[in-house]
Amino acid sequence: MQNKNMREEALRYHAEGQSGKIAVVPTKPLASQHDFSLAYSPGVAEPCLEIVKNPLDAYKYTGKGNLVAVITNGTAVLGLGNIGALAGKPVMEGKSMLFKVFADIDAFDIEVDATDTDRFVETVKAIAPTFGGINLEDIKAPECFEIEARLREELDIPVMHDDQHGTAIISGAALLNGLEIAGKSIADARVVINGAGAAAVSIARLFLKLGLNCENLVLCDSKGVVSTRREDLNPVKEQLATDREDVDTLADALQGADVFLGVSAPGILTPEMVRTMAHDPLVLALANPTPEITYEEAMASRPDIIFATGRSDYPNQVNNVLAFPYLFRGALDVYASTINDEMKLAVTHALARLAKEPVPQEVLKTYGLKSLSFGREYLIPKPSDPRLLAVVATAVARAAIESGVARREIEDWDAYAASLTRRVKNTK
Numbered sequence: 368m369q370n371k372n373m374r375e376e377a378l379r380y381h382a383e384g385q386s387g388k389i390a391v392v393p394t395k396p397l398a399s400q401h402d403f404s405l406a407y408s409p410g411v412a413e414p415c416l417e418i419v420k421n422p423l424d425a426y427k428y429t430g431k432g433n434l435v436a437v438i439t440n441g442t443a444v445l446g447l448g449n450i451g452a453l454a455g456k457p458v459m460e461g462k463s464m465l466f467k468v469f470a471d472i473d474a475f476d477i478e479v480d481a482t483d484t485d486r487f488v489e490t491v492k493a494i495a496p497t498f499g500g501i502n503l504e505d506i507k508a509p510e511c512f513e514i515e516a517r518l519r520e521e522l523d524i525p526v527m528h529d530d531q532h533g534t535a536i537i538s539g540a541a542l543l544n545g546l547e548i549a550g551k552s553i554a555d556a557r558v559v560i561n562g563a564g565a566a567a568v569s570i571a572r573l574f575l576k577l578g579l580n581c582e583n584l585v586l587c588d589s590k591g592v593v594s595t596r597r598e599d600l601n602p603v604k605e606q607l608a609t610d611r612e613d614v615d616t617l618a619d620a621l622q623g624a625d626v627f628l629g630v631s632a633p634g635i636l637t638p639e640m641v642r643t644m645a646h647d648p649l650v651l652a653l654a655n656p657t658p659e660i661t662y663e664e665a666m667a668s669r670p671d672i673i674f675a676t677g678r679s680d681y682p683n684q685v686n687n688v689l690a691f692p693y694l695f696r697g698a699l700d701v702y703a704s705t706i707n708d709e710m711k712l713a714v715t716h717a718l719a720r721l722a723k724e725p726v727p728q729e730v731l732k733t734y735g736l737k738s739l740s741f742g743r744e745y746l747i748p749k750p751s752d753p754r755l756l757a758v759v760a761t762a763v764a765r766a767a768i769e770s771g772v773a774r775r776e777i778e779d780w781d782a783y784a785a786s787l788t789r790r791v792k793n794t795k
């Protein structure tokens with residue numbers, strides 16, 4: 368948080384009117400005694416009995432198919448660390464609000480007071496029948512990897528840890544477009560990822576899928592370069608460790624590098640380090656709320672820098688908000704049983720492509736800009752872009768169907784895209 372005004376304004380925003388950011392609204396009339404009999408006893412027994420006969424009817428007679436749980440245990444809330452389940456609630460309500468506003472998905476925030484992996488997994492499994500999808504949020508590494516893997520394995524609805532995959536997807540789009548602007552190829556790019564936790568590991572894996580050469584990748588954690596010479600690495604870090612002998616620190620790794628991607632801690636990238644990077648360096652300082660280097664310091668460090676943060680108040684917001692609402696929208700609409708790599712890559716490519724299209728007037732108006740076009744200050748679409756839902760969710764639904772994880776077909780793609788556009792209008 369930058370200043371006292373912002374602090375006070377943010378606290379007032381959350382406290383005024385009905386406290387918090389999210390509420391539940393009914394979707395059926397309850398105006399007469401007859402409505403009452405349909406909505407509640409005796410009428411409500413009928414859909415219950417249909418669901419007993421056919422569990423998929425839960426999608427037809429209840430809100431399940433449009434309902435996502437945003438679940439945390441509060442162990443890695445933004446970059447604030449292990450602040451606990453309750454203190455993480457404003458972030459989870461925020462994610463729920465973004466699901467609704469950007470993708471017309473209803474979301475419940477659920478804060479689970481359980482840091483033990485078994486207890487957390489059992490709790491989420493026990494409440495899963497309520498939901499069409501589960502968005503895990505702000506759970507620290509390495510526990511998050513086992514938690515997500517077990518829930519994906521054991522549940523038949525999409526489960527995604529947003530800090531891992533939402534962040535990777537959007538970082539992938541920024542990487543592709545940033546390198547294109549710098550005139551560099553991904554196969555030759557030298558990339559340093561600072562952080563080796565939830566976001567970093569998934570980003571590294573996705574970058575490798577996009578064509579990054581593993582020889583050109585170095586991860587750093589709080590102790591320095593994640594190297595095969597270290598003996599304190601967890602198994603996930605071991606898989607991504609470099610065998611380079613010449614790098615021990617972040618400063619070593621950055622010399623001559625084309626890309627810095629930070630998902631770590633505030634203020635640890637210095638202008639001096641940026642100056643040692645290759646020409647037109649892509650610097651994605653994504654720690655929230657305070658990035659690894661400030662916008663002002665980064666822009667002053669060298670004229671050829673291409674720079675992004677995770678924040679809304681500077682150009683180039685690389686934030687998982689550009690992925691998770693649309694990924695779940697597309698997955699829910701085809702009753703996908705999971706979110707797979709094909710669906711994630713579809714989002715990366717759809718976002719990267721959309722940034723090259725002309726920007727609609729209403730986006731310019733929202734940001735008070737006269738013009739905006741693909742380039743150093745506009746690597747990826749703006750979160751308020753009304754085209755995102757139709758473009759990205761359609762790409763996800765198509766990828767789910769083509770990769771065989773959909774349980775419902777889409778007959779008319781134009782009608783589907785138009786229905787998505789209407790959904791955005793209705794939630795604003």
Ligand SMILES: NC(=O)C1=CN([C@@H]2O[C@H](COP(=O)(O)OP(=O)(O)OC[C@H]3O[C@@H](n4cnc5c(N)ncnc54)[C@H](OP(=O)(O)O)[C@@H]3O)[C@@H](O)[C@H]2O)C=CC1
Pocket residue numbers: 443444445446447505506507508529530531534561562563564565566567587588589590591629630631632635653654655656676677685686687688
């Ligand atoms: N812009 C976006 O969309 C997103 C941004 N983020 C941000 O990324 C950050 C990390 O989140 P997440 O991956 O979920 O958290 P995790 O707790 O899973 O991982 C944090 C990682 O950062 C490393 N780290 C901490 N301090 C330093 C340091 N001084 N130097 C180098 N590495 C350090 C930790 O090292 P070690 O392993 O040694 O403990 C760990 O590997 C947060 O600030 C979060 O807000 C996350 C998701 C999305």
Ligand SMILES: CC(=O)C(=O)O
Pocket residue numbers: 444445446505529530654655677686687688
């Ligand atoms: C954006 C987000 O999910 C985070 O900073 O944790």
Ligand SMILES: [Mg+2]
Pocket residue numbers: 445504505529530
């Ligand atoms: Mg998060």
